[in-house]
Amino acid sequence: MSERTLTRGHWSIASASRLRIRAWSRGNWRWLSLLIPMAITAIILLPLGYLASSIVDPNQALWARWWDTILPPMLENTLQLVLGVGLGTLVVGTGMAWLVTAYEFPGRVIFDRLLLLPLAIPSFILGFVFVATFDFAGPVQSRWRAWFGDEAWFPDVISGWGLIIVMAAVLYPYVYILARAAFREQSANTFEAARVMGYSRTQAFFRLVLPLARPSIAAGVVLAMMEALADYGTVSFFGYPTLSEGVVRIWKGTFGFEAADNAAQLASMLMFIALGMVVLERLLRGRSRFYQQGGAARRLQRVRLRGWRQLPPVMLCAAVVGFAFVLPLAQLVLWAYQEVQDPQVGVLSMDLFTQHIKNTARVAGIAAGLVIGLSVIVAHGVRVTATGGKRRIPRFLARLVTLGYAVPGAVIAIGILLIVMPIDHEVTDFLETQLGRTNPDLFFTGTTTAMLYAYVVRFMAIGFNSVDSSLERIKPSMEEAARTMGAGPLRVLRRIYLPLLSTGIAAGAILVFVDVMKEIPATLILRPPFGTDTLALWVYGLASEAFWRAAAVPAVTILAISLIPIFLLMRVGDRRIETI
Amino acid sequence: MSHTSAIRLAHATKYYDRGVPGVDNISLSVQHRRLMVLLGASGCGKTSTLRLIAGLERPDCGEVWLNGQCVAGDGVWVEPEKRNVSMVFQDYALFPHMSVEANIAFALKSFPRRARRARVQEVLALVGLPEMGGRFPHQLSGGQQQRVALARALAPKPEVILLDEPFSNLDAALRRSTREEVVRILKHSGATTVFVTHDQDEALAIADDIAMLSEGRLLQVGSPQDLYHKPASKEVAAFVGEANFVRAVAAGTRADSPLGNLRLTHSHSGAVDVLVRPESIHLTPEIGSAHRVKAVQFLGFDKVVTIQGDGFGPLRARLRAHVELAIGAEVRIDINEALVAFPV
Numbered sequence: 001m002s003e004r005t006l007t008r009g010h011w012s013i014a015s016a017s018r019l020r021i022r023a024w025s026r027g028n029w030r031w032l033s034l035l036i037p038m039a040i041t042a043i044i045l046l047p048l049g050y051l052a053s054s055i056v057d058p059n060q061a062l063w064a065r066w067w068d069t070i071l072p073p074m075l076e077n078t079l080q081l082v083l084g085v086g087l088g089t090l091v092v093g094t095g096m097a098w099l100v101t102a103y104e105f106p107g108r109v110i111f112d113r114l115l116l117l118p119l120a121i122p123s124f125i126l127g128f129v130f131v132a133t134f135d136f137a138g139p140v141q142s143r144w145r146a147w148f149g150d151e152a153w154f155p156d157v158i159s160g161w162g163l164i165i166v167m168a169a170v171l172y173p174y175v176y177i178l179a180r181a182a183f184r185e186q187s188a189n190t191f192e193a194a195r196v197m198g199y200s201r202t203q204a205f206f207r208l209v210l211p212l213a214r215p216s217i218a219a220g221v222v223l224a225m226m227e228a229l230a231d232y233g234t235v236s237f238f239g240y241p242t243l244s245e246g247v248v249r250i251w252k253g254t255f256g257f258e259a260a261d262n263a264a265q266l267a268s269m270l271m272f273i274a275l276g277m278v279v280l281e282r283l284l285r286g287r288s289r290f291y292q293q294g295g296a297a298r299r300l301q302r303v304r305l306r307g308w309r310q311l312p313p314v315m316l317c318a319a320v321v322g323f324a325f326v327l328p329l330a331q332l333v334l335w336a337y338q339e340v341q342d343p344q345v346g347v348l349s350m351d352l353f354t355q356h357i358k359n360t361a362r363v364a365g366i367a368a369g370l371v372i373g374l375s376v377i378v379a380h381g382v383r384v385t386a387t388g389g390k391r392r393i394p395r396f397l398a399r400l401v402t403l404g405y406a407v408p409g410a411v412i413a414i415g416i417l418l419i420v421m422p423i424d425h426e427v428t429d430f431l432e433t434q435l436g437r438t439n440p441d442l443f444f445t446g447t448t449t450a451m452l453y454a455y456v457v458r459f460m461a462i463g464f465n466s467v468d469s470s471l472e473r474i475k476p477s478m479e480e481a482a483r484t485m486g487a488g489p490l491r492v493l494r495r496i497y498l499p500l501l502s503t504g505i506a507a508g509a510i511l512v513f514v515d516v517m518k519e520i521p522a523t524l525i526l527r528p529p530f531g532t533d534t535l536a537l538w539v540y541g542l543a544s545e546a547f548w549r550a551a552a553v554p555a556v557t558i559l560a561i562s563l564i565p566i567f568l569l570m571r572v573g574d575r576r577i578e579t580i
Numbered sequence: 581m582s583h584t585s586a587i588r589l590a591h592a593t594k595y596y597d598r599g600v601p602g603v604d605n606i607s608l609s610v611q612h613r614r615l616m617v618l619l620g621a622s623g624c625g626k627t628s629t630l631r632l633i634a635g636l637e638r639p640d641c642g643e644v645w646l647n648g649q650c651v652a653g654d655g656v657w658v659e660p661e662k663r664n665v666s667m668v669f670q671d672y673a674l675f676p677h678m679s680v681e682a683n684i685a686f687a688l689k690s691f692p693r694r695a696r697r698a699r700v701q702e703v704l705a706l707v708g709l710p711e712m713g714g715r716f717p718h719q720l721s722g723g724q725q726q727r728v729a730l731a732r733a734l735a736p737k738p739e740v741i742l743l744d745e746p747f748s749n750l751d752a753a754l755r756r757s758t759r760e761e762v763v764r765i766l767k768h769s770g771a772t773t774v775f776v777t778h779d780q781d782e783a784l785a786i787a788d789d790i791a792m793l794s795e796g797r798l799l800q801v802g803s804p805q806d807l808y809h810k811p812a813s814k815e816v817a818a819f820v821g822e823a824n825f826v827r828a829v830a831a832g833t834r835a836d837s838p839l840g841n842l843r844l845t846h847s848h849s850g851a852v853d854v855l856v857r858p859e860s861i862h863l864t865p866e867i868g869s870a871h872r873v874k875a876v877q878f879l880g881f882d883k884v885v886t887i888q889g890d891g892f893g894p895l896r897a898r899l900r901a902h903v904e905l906a907i908g909a910e911v912r913i914d915i916n917e918a919l920v921a922f923p924v
Contacts, residue, residue: 477673480636483660484667485687485736495686499677 037381047415088168093175118324124233128543169324175220182213218284230408232521335552367455371463402461409522420444470504584648586772591642604796620793635660666733838891861897866912
């Protein structure tokens with residue numbers, strides 16, 4: 001007791017020093033729990049940083065040659081494609097969203113969901129179906145010539161325009177989802193106020209509803225444009241050289257170290273364009289994040305269309321879903337059926353099929369596990385450190401770690417090659433000279449390691465966002481309540497965190513799995529020289545050689561798996577997320 | 581020491597990030613089975629104090645004692661899950677993925693498995709929700725969620741229950757009835773209770789003792805009557821109940837003021853601010869008086885009359901509703917009781 005009294009007597013001195021120690025250790029603890037997330041972020045950003053540094057010392061002669069030959073058409077094509085896809089998805093996505101939000105017509109509830117389905121079709125699959133169907137040798141042109149003679153004019157659809165239509169057809173759902181959510185969020189009051197002030201429905205839509213939804217729509221459009229910028233498979237089917245395609249072509253067309261170095265020159269330029277689009281999106285959204293006042297307001301009253309007026313919306317919806325999903329799916333199923341019934345010799349076998357499925361599942365599964373594991377670590381670190389007024393650094397870290405999603409897969413692959421090739425050579429030298437091993441596998445490029453690295457960089461954003469948003473739903477008071485009820489940290493983790501996070505983790509893992517399964521350029525560049533490809537590469541290889549029927553078999557498989565997250569998305573759309 | 585209090589804080593201090601004290605050297609005891617209200621404006625440190633008791637915050641200095649045992653301070657630290665303290669959170673903190681029964685059973689970790697079911701039903705009946713065990717939190721109304729949170733806190737028969745503004749998310753009509761019900765249940769449970777609120781009416785209505793906090797410091801501890809009738813400072817007087825302050829010059833237990841010569845409870849000398857509660861003021865119509873009625877606010881049972889006088893600011897008086905006073909009427913002011921004064 002006397003000791004305690006003494007302490008209390010010297011309260012101010014004791015407290016001052018103790019306080020300083022506490023504050024110091026608390027500050028460091030903060031940094032410590034950010035240390036691992038920071039390290040992860042650094043590893044993820046490394047290939048991008050390495051590429052950025054390669055433009056500091058540009059290869060002048062190479063650029064001069066490119067300016068005279070391949071670069072101008074590539075730039076023009078890329079610009080045309082990106083802008084065309086942006087405009088196409090803007091019109092289709094916004095238009096369809098407004099149609100199902102503001103009007104009531106037969107089949108609206110079903111179309112509301114069906115319009116999401118094209119999201120399941122990778123653009124290269126719709127691309128090869130489109131090319132196979134409308135090509136000179138394809139069924140449409142053959143029929144056309146049979147009817148109108150050999151010299152009959154037919155529009156050149158295997159062109160930039162055809163490509164834009166194909167890509168917009170599979171990418172418009174990005175805009176559709178975000179625009180639809182934005183329209184639904186808007187309260188009917190603003191719309192009705194405009195009507196009372198003498199604006200027609202159409203005028204009110206353009207003057208009020210659209211500007212209010214602009215941030216969401218812009219985000220969707222930029223997302224679609226980024227996909228177009230990153231695409232490799234589709235553009236190569238159309239023989240349409242773009243920057244992404246150029247990176248792969250240059251890498252394939254040269255040998256040895258120079259291949260990666262030359263490709264890196266173009267890749268770094270492409271990376272800055274992609275990052276520019278991230279900035280563009282921020283600017284378009286910028287401060288114009290509009291909030292509706294007055295909480296849960298009434299929803300917009302749908303206009304019930306009657307008589308012949310019901311026809312145009314039904315036909316529009318049917319045309320979009322038909323062109324972007326139903327018809328290509330039917331064609332693919334037909335081809336796959338024909339191939340199975342009457343297999344072409346030496347192209348497809350059950351053995352090959354199972355090998356590709358196994359390999360894809362392994363690679364995509366490991367990638368999904370890696371991404372989710374790293375996401376949990378980073379999201380948790382960000383969450384525990386972003387308290388009070390100190391949110392900026394952790395939040396900035398969260399933004400950095402997700403940056404890879406904006407960068408085309410080909411660019412990331414080249415960046416990784418630059419880093420790992422020298423390491424591989426060192427390791428191999430060491431193994432051969434010091435340990436006497438003959439022809440060891442290259443550690444990164446000889447195995448799937450480099451590929452997995454690229455997937456983590458590219459798809460980290462998907463995993464992180466799902467984990468982070470489900471973490472956000474767990475209020476700090478829930479953990480505290482559990483602790484006052486006698487639950488230790490482990491029990492809190494097992495009973496509170498894991499069950500509440502599991503949905504987010506599962507959703508994130510499925511999304512990453514599907515995206516890896518559909519990925520082409522990074523896989524193409526980083527795949528190990530021996531071994532089995534992924535399903536997407538197999539489709540790509542078969543379709544490039546015009547084995548349409550054979551390509552349809554793995555394509556249908558990809559499509560079936562891609563539908564899983566779409567159905568999940570539909571369920572989330574149905575149910576309001578349950579929060580207290 | 582033969583007599584120990586259920587909760588004791590000794591010089592408890594908690595600093596926020598930038599070295600601003602959130603809880604500044606607070607010493608406080610709560611006796612067994614009493615209900616203490618921590619009262620203060622938002623940001624005064626009352627919730628932080630509650631969290632220190634629960635073990636959700638570590639004190640930077642000072643000690644926390646529960647039932648004669650030190651749980652924090654001087655190198656001692658007992659984790660919240662080892663303190664046998666229950667807490668009802670402002671947002672209820674119900675687990676959205678568990679049914680009402682599972683939420684309550686979660687708190688019964690230390691109970692034998694077979695006794696849990698019975699206890700869950702018992703507390704659900706106690707809070708008047710015997711049929712709701714199978715529901716999920718999002719299927720309940722705000723008031724029902726509130727009662728489930730309370731049931732969950734009561735379930736393990738804790739020695740101490742802490743409530744952090746538990747009624748702030750309820751609308752006014754529901755609040756009063758829920759409050760009376762909750763206080764009855766808490767009293768019946770026999771637990772020592774600490775209740776945080778910024779609502780002085782709530783504090784006066786339910787507390788055995790009130791601890792008034794401001795800017796992390798403890799201003800006064802006492803019964804509701806003490807705080808109302810014998811406030812230790814102007815700040816307490818202004819926060820608890822309605823207060824008029826009249827500048828006066830004191831000499832012993834008398835003071836000269838624009839309201840006339842006033843009687844004081846304690847002797848002072850020199851300039852003082854005299855606390856005049858609205859209900860201590862008696863008004864009589866008197867032609868020629870310097871004081872006039874400026875506004876009348878009808879409240880049902882009584883009314884508030886604002887008087888503008890000579891030499892003092894607007895003065896609010898509470899009168900029975902039947903007293904007729906028109907706006908502009910000249911009135912005489914009488915104050916009969918002894919008043920509390922604060923030196924300026």
